[in-house]
Amino acid sequence: MTLRFTSRREVADDRQAVEKVLAALLPAATTDPARLHEAMHYALFAGGKRLRPLLVLAACRACDGQDRQALATAAAVEMIHTYSLVHDDLPAMDDDSLRRGQATTHVVYGEGMAILVGDALLTRAAEILCGSATTDGLDPVPPAAAALLIGAAGTTGMIGGQALDLASEGLHLPLGHLEDLHRRKTGALIHASLLAGGHCAGGSASQLDALGRCGTALGLAFQIVDDILDVTGKPGDLGKSTGKDERAGKSTFPALMGLEASRRRAVELATESRDALAALGTAADPVRDLVSRATERIS
Numbered sequence: 291m292t293l294r295f296t297s298r299r300e301v302a303d304d305r306q307a308v309e310k311v312l313a314a315l316l317p318a319a320t321t322d323p324a325r326l327h328e329a330m331h332y333a334l335f336a337g338g339k340r341l342r343p344l345l346v347l348a349a350c351r352a353c354d355g356q357d358r359q360a361l362a363t364a365a366a367v368e369m370i371h372t373y374s375l376v377h378d379d380l381p382a383m384d385d386d387s388l389r390r391g392q393a394t395t396h397v398v399y400g401e402g403m404a405i406l407v408g409d410a411l412l413t414r415a416a417e418i419l420c421g422s423a424t425t426d427g428l429d430p431v432p433p434a435a436a437a438l439l440i441g442a443a444g445t446t447g448m449i450g451g452q453a454l455d456l457a458s459e460g461l462h463l464p465l466g467h468l469e470d471l472h473r474r475k476t477g478a479l480i481h482a483s484l485l486a487g488g489h490c491a492g493g494s495a496s497q498l499d500a501l502g503r504c505g506t507a508l509g510l511a512f513q514i515v516d517d518i519l520d521v522t523g524k525p526g527d528l529g530k531s532t533g534k535d536e537r538a539g540k541s542t543f544p545a546l547m548g549l550e551a552s553r554r555r556a557v558e559l560a561t562e563s564r565d566a567l568a569a570l571g572t573a574a575d576p577v578r579d580l581v582s583r584a585t586e587r588i589s
Contacts, residue, residue: 300576301344301583307357308343309335311365314425315418329399329407330414334372336390341512341584342367342479346487348576349501352567355491359429363439363490366418366431367483370443373411374479376404378452388525416440435486442482451475455540463541469510476516477509484508484577496569503566504577511559511585514552517542519587521549560585 312334319331343364350360379386379394380401387397396404417423419436441447451474458471484505488498521544543552563581567574 301579304344304347305340307361308340308347308364308368311361311425311428312368315362315365315423316369316414325399325403326406326410329395329403330410332398333376333395333407334369334411336392338372338390339584339587340368341580342371342483344580345480345483345505345577346490348574348580349484349487349493350491352501352570352574352577353488353491353493353497354573355487355493358427360487360490362418362424362428363431363435363486366415367439367479367486369411369415369418370439370448371479373408373415374443374448374452376408376411380404383452383456412443429490431486432489432492435489438482438486438489439479442478447474447478447482448476451478459540461541463546465546468541468543468546472513473506473510476513477506480509480512481505500567500569500574501577504563504581507559507563507566508581508584511556511563511581514543514556514559515585515587517544518549518552518556556585 316330316334317327319328321327346360346364346367347357350357375389376395378384379389380396386394388394394404395407399407414423419431419439421430424430443449445453451471454471455475458467463471481502482505484501485498488501493501520542543555547555560581563585564578567577570577
């Protein structure tokens, strides 16, 4: 089968569409309390790959859906993801000063305000997911998609993974435990983004099964690549600090497996992720392309 991969222009157009919806669903930076809303804009519009909302859109299309069915969901996913980054960067967590190529939110606005920014972004995402924040021309988020995303952000997903990450500092984790940690902390929201996109389109059981298997493999592959880049990347290329995991005494895939074995494992998982989409045919080519972009990236 010949794949028609998504062009740079198409990806850029999708990012622009997501940015437009994010701007429409977030209170203006001048809205009282202005300092809080200004900081929310600072965190949310700092750039970034927008991988998760792009996965939502691509999965919706793979199930024969239209963008209007998925854009509100995509915006909610990005707000959840950005909230997690703002909180992860706090001194009590990963203590980072650089994110998406700019000073982290707490460095610019203070720790207290950064906590509120994360809380506010998560709350705004919840408003979108429950249908109380909408914009003209967009479908509301289907209940099944909303439930998936809330669950992925919770104690059995992203927050639970972060708790395990904090508890594991200075410990030598077995590989299986490390994989479980990152399937929660990083993988859960990626997995849910694909499934949520499928639900937005009213995908069939077989379509959702394919997207779910793709997301499970992609979530872990993405984290392995992230661990590799923390060792080999440069802050100027990545837009964030490097070497922080080693300094914090965290178990990582390169530390447990070595760089070359980690690279091989990432390639295996990326292949598994793309192969899972076979039942969706060429309609899933944009998803396959995003898998490649996410796992072959340098930033």
